[in-house]
Amino acid sequence: MSAPNASGWKPGTPVQDHNAMAGPDTVTGNRALMLEEPLIFEIGTTETTGVDLPEPQSGSNRLGGLDRSEKIGLPGLSEPETIRHYTRLSRQNYAIDLGLFPLGSCTMKHNPRLNEKVARMPGFADVHPLQPVDTVRGALEVVNELAHWLIELTAMHGVAMSPKAGAHGELCGILCIRAALEARGDAREVILVPESAHGTNPATAAFAGYRVEDIPANSDGRVDLEALKARLGPDVAGVMITNPNTCGLFERDMKAISDAVHEAGGFVYCDGANFNAIVGKVRPGDLGVDAMHINLHKTFSTPHGGGGPGSGPVVLSEALSPYGPLPFTARTKDGVVHLVEEENAAEFEHTKAFGRMTAFHGQMGMFTRALAYILSHGADGLRQVAEDAVLNANYILRSLEDVLDAPFGHSGPCMHEALFGDKGFAEDVSTLDLAKALIDEGYHPMTMYFPLVVHGAMLVEPTETESKAALDQFIGALRSVAERAKAGDESLKTAPHYAPRRRLDETLAARKPILAWEEPNPPGGAPSMSEQDGR
């Protein structure tokens, strides 16, 4: 393992630039608290085990011939070895609890600790979906209460709580639209999706069996209303509009779009993943929306990322509510919250459900966190969340538009995220290079190359909880790397320099990922992972 001693440090001279990576080689490969960590297979062996279990008593073998005949091949480690391994790895992660996390579109919100405390209460955390309903009345009450507030905040008629992510919610909404159209014997085949939509929108429509047609954006980065109107007709089932859209702009013509679509007999799906920017300010129901998913994990805190749990309830208009999936909760006159399922759907006059999205009720842990967030913020607090998110994004947009190209800077204030492009970068410097240099500055990069309508796009979403000091520091870092990108600073091409690993061959990593560990140098075998890890 050779140390990246790039600064040419010689013993007896001070370490340059406070750079912890510059300096003499160390025996361990560690750099003080920057700890090298091999793969778990490289530290454990299959010959050892971390647990000490008594030999099983002889008894009858009930595995019916399915018992394992070969070694399982897992590395055996002691408890402290295992804990150290994963703790060391976890310290090489970036996290919202470490610093500003500017991923646009993803809304990496701070998750108040209060939420965690509430979600961990045993009455919520330890319930089982198959428990008798009588033993989970409190949990149902939480689901129903959250449903109530989601309907209230959006001025809609009903809500399907079970979808488990934004994209899952989109599918739920489009299936409601399809069910409503089928119920009136109307076989429409096309869903219109504007250029400025999130990528999941066309994917969802296609998955639900619709033909997807593009609607262009105007020079402001918004849906071209006239082009949309011109395409409407008896074959159009509906439109999917992301609002605020992925250029970080509010679709001001939303009401006109909804009116035109309804007039043509279609339905309006709104991608409400960015509700964070308008919660408490705008009610989608007032804009004629028929279905909209809310990413609880982007608007009402709740941790997400790394494939972790999300939750994407879908609010529905009066026209679509009857088709919403089972199960859902409903309060009867006696004040009791019931779980409405196939067997009691008729009692609740809900026989038109298109089916179900999940085996059970949805993400209980996310529901408790989101409700804790809503109740602790209150109406004024939620409004302030939207206002601060928008203020922070505009502060970033206006602070950097002199060094970074802001393609829609002329379209007025942005919403919760600021969009920049790579215009003005030196010829051989790319958005990727700038993003890698941001890693050296100690930040997770912003969303890159999305939305597609902007060349070399950089989508920056600071979220509402960042202080002015934190924003200023981030702006300083981004300004510095942007200036280097314009000047064609060669060192950008090899960034990151200070991360645990240097730049990977992205193409090789994407096309030929090595996903399985192989024993190092088996006779005539493939090279081990550590020889190919791009160090």
Ligand SMILES: *Cc1c(COP(=O)(O)O)cnc(C)c1O
């Ligand atoms: C995040 C996002 C989605 C998808 O949500 P998931 O929970 O990741 O499935 C859809 N649309 C927009 C605009 C988003 O930002």
